[in-house]
Amino acid sequence: MANKISDETIEYVGILAKLELSGEEKEAAKADMGRMLDYIDKLGELDTDGVEPMSHVFAVQNVFREDVVTNGDMRADILKNAPGEKDGMFMAPRTFE
């Protein structure tokens, strides 16, 4: 494995992903990420000169809908997916600005 993930990097990725990792999990994640980066390096060996960057794998474009209301009130069904409900709203852990 050529790529080494530092402790700071895994810490930072953990913060971004809102994950709390144990020491053991951190080591495992570091190894996984190192292998992924090795694979990316492998891809980097390919000669891509003159190849247009691609953002989509399917040959479709311009998929649109008209500006017409098609949905009614489906709150009751939607709220079934909420972790908690109050006054017709989703209940979430308290957040601060």
Add this chain to the structure above:
Amino acid sequence: MAKQYETVIGLEVHVELATKTKIFCGCSTAFGGAPNTHTCPVCTGMPGTLPVLNKKVLEYAVAVGLATNCTVTRYGKFDRKNYFYPDNPQNYQISQLYLPICRDGSVEIETEAGKKQVGIHEIHMEEDAGKLIHDEWEDCSLVDYNRSGVPLIEIVSEPDMRNAEEVIAYLEKLRMLIQYLGASDCKLQEGSMRADVNLSVREAGAAEFGTRTEMKNLNSFRAIARAIEGERERQIELIESGQKVVQETRRWDDGKGESYAMRSKEDAQDYRYFPDPDLAPIVISDEWLAEIKAAQPEFRTEKMARYKKEYGIPDYDIEIITGSKHMADLFEETVRLCGEPKKVSNWLMVETLRLLKERGMDPEDICFSPENLAKLIRLVDGKSINGTVAKEVFEIMFEKDIDPEKYVEEKGLETVSDEGALRRAVEEVIAANPKSVEDYRNGKGKAIGFLVGQTMKAMKGKADPGMVNRLLKEML
């Protein structure tokens, strides 16, 4: 001598588009629905759902780009901006980073210092987030996703502005263009137009920009002007005392007249953008672009020229009326109905502006219909009511958009043109005011004004003042 500083300002303006439905689903964008009644699996980020772009959103975004002299991106796509917050149910916001729909535009602004171009870096499309309500009792946050997925465009300017006056001129220009396009109503107070101010200071003449901060929560032109002044001073103080300006997002508290940092360093913004694989790329053909261009409305400059030719009203009136798309529409429709451009303009320029000013309202808030204003003008023209009564009726119409014909009839406000009744009133006034009568007869022409006033009062304001004048002169 104290150092001179220059303020450098760039703006990020979010505009909520006036579509009927959200950007990626068929949910309504209407305001005021009960929480979560305008939601579906797509705009609440349920797994396995697929967003489909609202064509009107794209067309509005392109139209705004054309109106701001941008280059329209002919091959575009959407990207995911990743962050965790309960108002964002997908854990990413669909936005555009790599290929925004429009780029490299500019608008001309005019301030006391003269005309100036403000560059537009880019315009991109994105979705709005839900609304969070903090519940003190349960110590939790409640989320309403009605606004989640409402279409926005973000207009990012170049750092071309140097003071609050330029910033406000720029915002007013954008607002007018977008209102003329019908792409949004652009109300700052209601949040359909939001401006974030990026500001830095540097010593006058310096080539490099200073470190900038981003100021949020600015919901009036006044707040923007105050925030710019406050942030400029704060940064200069830091620099003068040998400290550094920290690049951060700050929240403006207009009540306190100060700002505070919103996010800590540990929570650094790292959105890990990547192309959204669920949305197909957008390709805008020459034909389609030409179609959108052809559908552009008449903008202000053209409208002003046409008003001059077609309506013959004073330049000043034209300037004010065309300054608001809503007022211009109201003017044109009323003129079409009653054929009296000068009178319509007068009602707008005098009474309407006065009431707007008194109540601190914008021209966009005018609620009376062209039909009712045309009716009022006809009532005055036909001498059914006099000028004083007309103003009273107008004030109620301004408030509640009442039908002036019905109102005048119900309240019995028609002018009394029964000469017999008027004559009796005049006789009584003459008898009751011997002093003024004598003054008048002794050549004090002004005294008649008082007698007209007394007669009008006796008639409860409902007489034709011209007729009262004539009768008085005749009978004195």
